[in-house]
Structure formats: C-alpha cells, structure tokens
C-alpha cells in the first residue's frame with residue numbers, strides 16, 4: 001500500500017502501521033482515512049499530503065517502534 005507524506009512536516013503515513021494517535025489501525029489505506037483525519041504531528045489536513053514516490057530506491061527501516 002502507498003505511503004503518504006505530510007507537506008508541512010514530512011510525517012509519513014504508512015498504511016502498514018496506521019496512526020495510533022488517531023486510532024487508525026494498521027492496514028487502513030490512506031484513501032480510507034476519514035476526511036477529518038489530520039497529521040498527528042502538525043495537524044495538517046489530509047488534502048495536503050502527497051503520495052511517496054519509491055523511485056529513489058532507499059529503504060527506510062524504523063529503528064524502534066513503540067508498542
């Protein structure tokens with residue numbers, strides 16, 4: 001599933017992770033987020049996110065995930 005990036009702060013919405021701050025469970029695609037969902041870091045509107053392009057070939061590996 002496609003990741004989306006906040007234009008304001010660079011937060012990445014990863015559907016595989018979801019958004020625990022907004023009670024978005026893992027597995028919810030960006031397109032299925034509620035229209036009033038906002039960036040958990042800066043409260044930017046959903047419409048100001050852009051899809052992440054994966055042509056750079058760089059893999060981001062999270063060092064630690066809070067559970």
Ligand SMILES: [Zn+2]
Pocket residue numbers: 006007008009010011039040041042043044
């Ligand atoms: Zn943001």
